[in-house]
Each structure stands twice: as structure tokens, then as C-alpha cells.
Amino acid sequence: MKILIVTDAYYPQVNGVVRTLHETGEILKSQGHTIEYITPQQFLTVPMPKYNEIRLSLNVWPRVSNLINSIKPDAIHIATEGPLGFMARRHCIKKGLKFTTSFHTRFDKYIKLYMPIIPAKWSEKFLCNFHNKAERILVTTESMREELIALGVDNNKMVTWTRGGNHGAFKNPVKRDLPYKRPIWIYVGRVAVEKNIKAFLDLDLEGTKVIIGKGPNLNKLKKKYPNDYFLGEKTNGELASHFASSDVFVFPSKTDTFGIVVLESLSCGTPVAAYPVPGPKDILGGSKIDTLDQDLKTSALKALKVNREDCLEFAKKYSWEETARIFYNNISPN
Numbered sequence: 001m002k003i004l005i006v007t008d009a010y011y012p013q014v015n016g017v018v019r020t021l022h023e024t025g026e027i028l029k030s031q032g033h034t035i036e037y038i039t040p041q042q043f044l045t046v047p048m049p050k051y052n053e054i055r056l057s058l059n060v061w062p063r064v065s066n067l068i069n070s071i072k073p074d075a076i077h078i079a080t081e082g083p084l085g086f087m088a089r090r091h092c093i094k095k096g097l098k099f100t101t102s103f104h105t106r107f108d109k110y111i112k113l114y115m116p117i118i119p120a121k122w123s124e125k126f127l128c129n130f131h132n133k134a135e136r137i138l139v140t141t142e143s144m145r146e147e148l149i150a151l152g153v154d155n156n157k158m159v160t161w162t163r164g165g166n167h168g169a170f171k172n173p174v175k176r177d178l179p180y181k182r183p184i185w186i187y188v189g190r191v192a193v194e195k196n197i198k199a200f201l202d203l204d205l206e207g208t209k210v211i212i213g214k215g216p217n218l219n220k221l222k223k224k225y226p227n228d229y230f231l232g233e234k235t236n237g238e239l240a241s242h243f244a245s246s247d248v249f250v251f252p253s254k255t256d257t258f259g260i261v262v263l264e265s266l267s268c269g270t271p272v273a274a275y276p277v278p279g280p281k282d283i284l285g286g287s288k289i290d291t292l293d294q295d296l297k298t299s300a301l302k303a304l305k306v307n308r309e310d311c312l313e314f315a316k317k318y319s320w321e322e323t324a325r326i327f328y329n330n331i332s333p334n
Helices: 017-032 065-072 081-093 107-114 120-131 142-151 199-200 219-225 236-245 260-267 280-284 296-303 308-315 320-330
Strands: 002-004 034-038 043-047 051-058 075-078 100-103 137-139 158-160 182-188 208-212 229-234 246-252 272-273
Touching: 002 017, 002 081, 017 034, 017 260, 017 320, 034 296, 051 081, 065 081, 075 081, 075 120, 081 120, 081 137, 100 120, 120 260, 137 320, 142 158, 142 280, 158 320, 182 199, 182 236, 182 260, 199 208, 199 219, 199 296, 208 236, 219 229, 219 280, 236 260, 246 260, 260 272, 260 280, 260 308, 272 296
Parallel strands: 002 034, 002 075, 075 100, 100 137, 137 158, 182 208, 182 246, 208 229, 246 272
Antiparallel strands: 043 051
16 A cells, blocks of 8 residues: 655654654554655755744645645645645545544644644644544644543544554663762753753752753753753664663653653663653553652652563563554555
8 A cells, every 4th residue: 555644743843743753654664554754854944933843844835735646645644733734634535535644733722822822722723624524633642632621622523543563772771980979860861941851950969960952941950950860862872871870761841742762772772760740640640650740850750670680571562563454454545
């Protein structure tokens, strides 16, 4: 089958959306399917305000329509609500083509943080209208499904689409002796206000805090927290090694819809501290390695006592093969 994925988020970005779409595509290719992408790399782009890593495509019409016509896909999946996704959706509706969508990011919450002047109801209504025209809506967790039902997204169309962590160097990370006082508390992700990193950095914890990632708040936080270690962006083997060599991964975000980094940490045997919010509670809640707590310090201290072997065993339940299976089973051929 020839499957087209339309996404406003793709390489060279490094985030959960990109990882999900890439890993899913690679597995489906290995199974004999043809995967085509429409991404910002094919367009003239400008950086998204407040989120410069994301490039907004400009010359989208009629080019998106022309690309879809030339690709002639058997099924179309629209992964994002940006300019490319919007124009692909418009094309499908105009031509009477079936399509599926996926809900990766609560951009309505991000807009509230970055542009509070915009009424929340506006962005919520846009998201509902965007997705409710799809044949199926792939959402990250059951908690996210409940939140979206409350916004007005059609529950009958939603399918829970899980994630994996078993890719590349995360399968066999190299553990090494990091030059920091233990315990080592690590954060990995975008360094931005929506990630709530300040909640982690403000914790009174023995040992060393290490922050890996880049983003608009990096320089500000480096100045405010000079005793912590900001290592910038790391990928693949180097990132997996830092996970495996740390004692606890602290995930302070309250806005992520899943948190693939949680699975990546567990795949390296490193326990996770987090709030009991959508994403972490769907992955860890009620499990043997559940350390979730409304007090992040309490969660961190509980995580420090978790057996690393239990983390490795737990992570085996989440695979990109299962992610690809759910995706393929829910696309809608025309």
C-alpha cells in the first residue's frame, strides 16, 4: 500500500512527533509498504514564533494539492494542524478523499502560555473542527482521549495510538562514569516554558542536575541556575549513554501528550520521576515502577529507589512495531 503522511513537523527537528512518524514509516517500509511524506523540507519556510525549531511552510497552495495528485496515495494521514496539514485536509474534503489525523500536541495549551491574549475557546474550537472531519483520530493515551472528549472531539473516531522507545542506541546503551556528583538527576527535552523545567531546577536535591536539550529558555536558565549542568542537544548513542549513566530522569512537563523520552529513559534502565498527568500516568500509573506524585521532589526520591532491571523489563511492553501496527490498522484507504 502507498501511504502518504503529511506533517508540519519533520527532520531536522528532534521531537516526539518526528520520532513517531519516522519510526512508524520505517517499520511499514520494512513490511513492503510505500511511505511518502509531505514535509516543510519541500517548501519555503519561516520559523514559527516562540517555537523556532518548527518551520512554517509558506507556498502551500496549490502545491500541496499538486503533490497529493502526483503521489496518488492509497491512504492519507494528516499528522499536524499546521499549514501543510490544513491544506491537505482542505484538498481531501474538496476531492471527497478519506483521511486520518493524529493528535500529538496540545497546541491550545501552548498558545495559552505564549499568547494569552487569544481566547482558549478559539484554539480549542479550531482543533475540534480540524480533527472531526477525519475517518479516524489517533490519540496518544486514554487520558488524552478524555481531555479531547471534553473539548468536543468525536469520541467514536478516536483510537489510542501508543509509542515505543526501542530504537537505535536505546536498545543497548553504553553506560559510562559521568564526571558529576551522584545521584545524577537528568532532564532531556526542549528547554522551554511549556516543559516546566523550572519545577525541576528548583528542587532541593542532593547530587547533580543535568539538562540536555535546546530551546528559547536555555540561556535564561543557564544564568539563573549556574550550579547545574546544561549540555545542549545530544542525539542517538550519546543521548542514550547519558540516560543509562544517570540515576533518575525527571520529567516535569504537564503539557506533553505522551512523552517518548519516558520510554527512552526506561529502555536505558533509568527510573522516571514525574507528575500524575496525562502521559506519565498512562505509562507508569499503577505499575511496579510508578513513582508519580503531585510533589515532584517526592516522586524523584521514590524513583531513586526503583530497581533498574524493573525499568528495563517494563519498557519491553512498548515497541515501535506495535505503534506501526495500530497506525496501519486504522488508516482509511480510498
